[in-house]
Amino acid sequence: MPRRSPSFRRRLVTWYALTLLVVLAGLGLALDQTLRSFLLDQLTDSLTAQGRAVQQALPAEEADLQAAAEALGDDLGMRITVIAPDGSVLADSASDPTTMENHSTRPEVVDALGGRVGVASRTSATVGIAFRYVALPVRDGVVVRVALPETETQQRLASLRVILLVWGLIAAAVGLIGVWLIGRHSMRPLEDLARSVADISQGVAETEIPRSGIAELDHLGEAVAQMATEIDARISDIQREQKVRDLVLSALDIGVVLIDGDDIAYANPPARTLIGNEAARVQELHPAVLREMISPAGADEERAAADYEAGYPARSIAAAAVWLERSGLVLLTLTDVTEAxxxxxxxxxxxxxxxxxxxxxxxxxxxxxxxxxxxxxxxxxxxxxxxxxxxxxxxxxxxxxxxxxxxxxxxxQEPVRVPLSLSELVQDEVARLGVVSVNISVQTEPAIVCGERADLTLAVRNLLANAVRYTPEGGHIWVKVYTDDRAAVVEVADDGVGIPSADLPRVFERFYRVDEGRSRRTGGTGLGLAIVKHVAEEHGGRVQAESILAEGSVFQIVIPLES
CATH class of the missing domain: 1.10.287 (Helix Hairpins)
Structure with missing residues (x-):
């Protein structure tokens, strides 16, 4: 069973909540950094002011520096360090200067030796406590450095963080409640519309689309109502067309079967007499040749045909399968060709x-x-x-x-087909014809077909002879070879006597002559065009003719191109 997707309301509330939490978290982090910077700046300003006071109070004699540093450190409640230009410690209020390492590499001292106020925060290597250091240049390269532990600043920052967290949680709770209420209010019209659409999909007649008062949803509701009306009308049309189709197909002598995948979707009465009234799946089709025709392997050919015998006495059945493009359906026709x-x-x-x-x-x-x-x-x-x-x-x-x-x-005779150039074949036949009584123009383009050379030569020769026979002296014959829609076309046109429209459908019949007397005079047998038609159909193609009496005729052989 497929997993049910979460509702749109849940998604909306979830995204709103996540967005709100991310925004609040971002604001909290930004405010925390701002407060920390503010408190550290306050501490730095205080240390700088006190450091300048210490500058003024320090004695000039180096021997008195240690005592002065200790006294000032006790009075001000801070650590005071006096550093020589070479980085050695001259005095320190919290440690013995003789035991302290050289301070010339300390960042704040480096800045002070350069004539600037140096500021730094780190854990003291001497006492092991995090300090805020401020170093100021005094005189003759001597530096005085004052420092206070950051403990008080961290405590103040922690208190502010607790307050910030409490208010953040309150804001998040209020925001989530608001988001839930907004989502509930916003989704109610959509849920009403969804219920109406579900009713329409179940075929409930006269379903009313509620109005929400929201312009976009009301427009959507109107569109759904109009769509439902149109769908109902189309269903009625389809049902009516289906009845007409069933009547027409039932009246045909040809069996028609529509196959959808492995199922027989439709079969008209003539088809049922051949495949059986109970057959509902492809596996139930008999004989096996029918199943082979509509197998997936046969779909590559787009069309398939086969003959078989059925019943007693035996009847010859011609079966043809056509794969309907992009639909996945197969149309199978069954024709009783016993008499034919x-x-x-x-x-x-x-x-x-x-x-x-x-x-x-x-x-x-x-x-x-x-x-x-x-x-x-x-x-x-x-x-x-x-x-x-x-x-x-x-x-x-x-x-x-x-x-x-x-x-x-x-x-x-079964033809032996090979790939050949239809253009070259036509050009050879025109050259062999050698007619001078009429004007012949040839226009060809490359066209490769798979066929029997002798048969195609015979067809082209008969078509050219027919044009010459019925074109008066000085007339014109136009011969073309071109490709059109995956087929090669040999076209022979003339400005000869033409063919009456009543005779045109029969010109490819055997021994049929439009003008018996003229045919005899010109040596026609009445079989040339019949041969042309047979050769074209033998190659999976067709012939067609157009003509206007006294103006000329156009004959075409259409043969599929080589795959």
Missing amino acids: RRVEALRRDFVSAASHELKTPATAIQAGAETILTALDDDPEAARLFAQRVCDDAFRLSRIVGDLLDLSRLEM
């Missing part, structure tokens, strides 16, 4: 069989036509024209077969 797969298999079989069946007679037609062109002598001109037509048709038939075989290969 069956139709696709039939179509592939047809294309493969038709290609193989048509290639042999097409080759024979072409060979026979060439024989006619070289062997017939009767009406050679007509024979030549006829033979040329047969040859052209045979060549066209051969192209159709070639395109069919390309489609069949693309659908059945």
Whole structure:
């Protein structure tokens, strides 16, 4: 169980109390230092005045100094020391001068020998008591030093400290009581507001926000009340949208599953028929391929797809998982593609069989036509024209077969992908095209994709051929290669005949021709753009087309860049 945080009132009172105590302690220390300095200064001034009196009273004869020092010391109640210029003690009221050490290094004596009044505090090495010393120069380098014990000063300071401590404690107690009362009074409106917010969070309708009479808190209360109203309205909107979403998703044929961590947050009815009504966690998803798709390892790919079979008779299910950015959610879609797969298999079989069946007679037609062109002598001109037509048709038939075989290969053969430069590939194909009837401009930038070179070459070649085929002589074709949003784009634009808007959605269908007659005249098979689309999708990309009739068309191949 998490530890409960202290209340704001307790924190406020604690900080106020600590601040007050620190301030009082600081003031006490400052006042203590001031009093100590004041008392020591008083003692120094008194010693200085008495020292000057001693200066006047000392005899000039050195032999009389000891007796005079003792007499003056007894009268004044202080210690008097007379020191020669070399630091030796001439007389002392408290000790035998002959037994005393040289005083030339004592700080106060050093100052006095320099012609100044010397002051110092220390424990006397002679008598072992803390003294306040004042040394004054007399005459001929002689120094008189007077001293008093600091005992009386320390006693006075101790008495003042006791008084200071008592008043400090009284002030601290009064201050703490005041701080507690202020904190209690200040926090009451906040506590009332907190209770109202707690009621709102529990869903209590029509919660009244109390007014405190404090402008800032009243503004906060108004903001909370407005926020509560807006939240209630948004919840109603969300509930309404959720109902609409459930209705829409329930009507879909595709199974939709929303996964949050290890939990299945939502599954529409079609999905429930596939994963089971009781499945509530990811571990309960079957088959195992579904669990592998949405595992943390799969999240690096952002998207994952897999096919599996379920039920009896077996149904083909296409599963796709998409990791929703920053939400941590995974959207799993389950599509029954049994019928689509069956139709696709039939179509592939047809294309493969038709290609193989048509290639042999097409080759024979072409060979026979060439024989006619070289062997017939009767009406050679007509024979030549006829033979040329047969040859052209045979060549066209051969192209159709070639395109069919390309489609069949693309659908059945697993591509070998390698990193390659899409820009170089496009430039090579434009150079190989060698068209002079139209003006071609090329603009490329570096774009590396991972793909099958032969397949991409075939797609670009068909796209360029399509543009040349439907652009009149003297027209323009613009070829571009650029990158956009982690994808490489090959764009071929022309100012040719254009495509009617009704036909545009179907231009990538197999054998679909916008203008049947023109397609035959220009040698089109109706499979070129279908191949382009298949190659793009094979590489995880897409194709798109835009066109305005009589103004031109723009075709694009969009392929993901190499990771």
